[in-house]
Amino acid sequence: MxxxxxxxxxxxxxxxxxxxxxxxxxxxxxxxxxxxxxxxxxxxxxxxxxxxxxxxxxxxxxxxxxxxxxxxxxxxxxxxxxxxxxxxxxxxxxxxxLGRTHATLAEKQELIDDSGDKPRCWICGFAFGKDAIDRFLKKRSGILLDPLEFVDILMPRGLSSRDISIEVEHKLPVASGGGGKDNLALACGWCNKSKGARTSIYDADARAPRCSYTLGPHTWHELPHPFWTVRLLATRGKCEFHSGCSADVTNAELFIAPSDHRGSPNPCNLHVFCGQHDPYATHRFYGREVVRRIWDDRARAST
Ligand SMILES: [Zn+2]
Ligand SMILES: [Zn+2]
Structure with a gap:
C-alpha cells in the first residue's frame, strides 16, 4: 500500500x-x-x-x-x-x-444522400462500394458482398462480407447527450462490430493480443486490439502526419500504424495516417486467408 x-x-x-x-x-x-x-x-x-x-x-x-x-x-x-x-x-x-437498428429506409436514404458522391464509414473513412449501398437501400434483392481479396493485417476489415457492408450506428454514446436522428451515422460492419458495446478505450483488453507476422522488414509479435483502432480512429478522425495533412475521415480512408517498430502496437504507439503518409502503405495488405490465419492464431493465443 x-x-x-x-x-x-x-x-x-x-x-x-x-x-x-x-x-x-x-x-x-x-x-x-x-x-x-x-x-x-x-x-x-x-x-x-x-x-x-x-x-x-x-x-x-x-x-x-x-x-x-x-x-x-x-x-x-x-x-x-x-x-x-x-x-x-x-x-x-x-x-x-444495443443491437437494435432504428433507421427506417427513408433515414438510410437520407444518410446516403447527405454523404455526397462517396459515402464512407464515419470511423475509418472506408468508401462503400456500389453493391454495399444498393444492399443497404434494398434496391436489389439477393446482393452478396464478396470479402476482399487483400486485407490490412493491422485492421482486418474485409475477411467477411459484413465487414464491408453498411451499418447504421449511434455516433455518440447516448450518455454523452446523444439521441435522435442527428446521431445516426454510417459505419462499416468491421468498425461497428469492433466497437460493440464498448465506450472507453479501457473497455478493451489492456494488452495487445499476441501473434506473429511480418510487417515491412520486421517481425511483429502483437496485433493492435480492434477496439483501440476504432477508438483512436473515431476520436482523431484525421491523418496525423507530423508536418500536417488535409486528409480526414470525410475525404480519405484512414489507417492505424505503430509510430515505432521497436514498440508494442498499443495506444501509446498507435497513430492515424492517410494512405499517402502511412508508413506501412506497401506492407500492410496481405491475402485474405493469410490475414485470417494470423488473426485466428491471435484469438487462440489470447484465450
Ligand atoms: Zn469503418
Ligand atoms: Zn496524410
Missing amino acids: SDLLTISANAFPDELLCRNDTVLRADIFALWFRWFTEGLCNPLHYVRDETKTIVDIMADTFSRVNLIFSHEPEPERMKLTEQLAIHIMAEVTRQRQ
Whole structure:
C-alpha cells in the first residue's frame, strides 16, 4: 500500500502518453465516473424491465447520495441525484437499444444522400462500394458482398462480407447527450462490430493480443486490439502526419500504424495516417486467408 501511495501521488506526464493524452485521460475519467454512478445504482437492474423509469433510478440514487454526501445541503443532494439519474438512465437506454437498428429506409436514404458522391464509414473513412449501398437501400434483392481479396493485417476489415457492408450506428454514446436522428451515422460492419458495446478505450483488453507476422522488414509479435483502432480512429478522425495533412475521415480512408517498430502496437504507439503518409502503405495488405490465419492464431493465443 505504501508503494501505491507513492505512485498515486504522482501526476502522470503527458509526454508519456505520446500525443494520445486527450483520449487516454478522458476515457479513464469516464471509466471512473461510470464505476461511481453504476456503483450507486446498477443500470442492469433496469435494462430488462422497460416499465422502470428515471423515477425508480432517482429513488435508488437519492438514498445513496444522502449517505455519501450527507454534509451537503439537501437541495444540492437533490440536484446531484437528478444529474446522476440522467446519466444512469442514459446508460439504461443505451443498453436497451444495443443491437437494435432504428433507421427506417427513408433515414438510410437520407444518410446516403447527405454523404455526397462517396459515402464512407464515419470511423475509418472506408468508401462503400456500389453493391454495399444498393444492399443497404434494398434496391436489389439477393446482393452478396464478396470479402476482399487483400486485407490490412493491422485492421482486418474485409475477411467477411459484413465487414464491408453498411451499418447504421449511434455516433455518440447516448450518455454523452446523444439521441435522435442527428446521431445516426454510417459505419462499416468491421468498425461497428469492433466497437460493440464498448465506450472507453479501457473497455478493451489492456494488452495487445499476441501473434506473429511480418510487417515491412520486421517481425511483429502483437496485433493492435480492434477496439483501440476504432477508438483512436473515431476520436482523431484525421491523418496525423507530423508536418500536417488535409486528409480526414470525410475525404480519405484512414489507417492505424505503430509510430515505432521497436514498440508494442498499443495506444501509446498507435497513430492515424492517410494512405499517402502511412508508413506501412506497401506492407500492410496481405491475402485474405493469410490475414485470417494470423488473426485466428491471435484469438487462440489470447484465450
Ligand atoms: Zn469503418
Ligand atoms: Zn496524410
